[in-house]
Amino acid sequence: EVQLVESGGGLVQPGRSLKLSCAASGFTFSDYNMAWVRQAPKKGLEWVATISYDGSSTYYRDSVKGRFTISRDNAKSTLYLQMDSLRSEDTATYYCARTGRYWGQGVMVTVSS
């Protein structure tokens, strides 16, 4: 059974950093591109970033370019999202996803002073 479990969320002040993790199981992690998607409270879904199966290519939405870094450790079957210079508008539930078909349960990130 495919499982994706996010962790690392919480309350953080504006301008600070946070690193999210997504532990994958039930499939060969290194075979798949992975993505982060977020959803602000009471808002719609928003793609954040994608990383290729081998980590060689990364893609970001414009509003997080230069602040967020997506990475992966295929040996640990884990996806990461390093979030720096956080802003209040980054407040959201963050989901990791595999090919759009499988999603984690989400982790909440609140950016507030």
Add this chain to the structure above:
Amino acid sequence: DIQMTQSPPSLSASLGDKVTITCQASQNINKYIAWYQQKPGKAPRQLIRYTSTLVSGTPSRFSGSGSGRDYSFSISNVESEDIASYYCLQYDNLWTFGGGTKLELK
């Protein structure tokens, strides 16, 4: 970047109705569109991929169609468990979600 315009933002239906949601892409997306259902507090659930392919476990009352820039998603015979928000996603060039449609009971 590809933009996805989803309509309507909200929809009111009676049990047994047929409802249709549309998504228009800012450019041809070559049928690379998926549709999702999301209930409050839950992760999105993929119902349809590649325009019209039902994902395993998706009831047959759900359907999708379209080509080029214009796509639609329908639920025939709406059931109470279908009350949720629905999103389209283009994955022809990175990912872009539509704004969502909230389906409510009339």
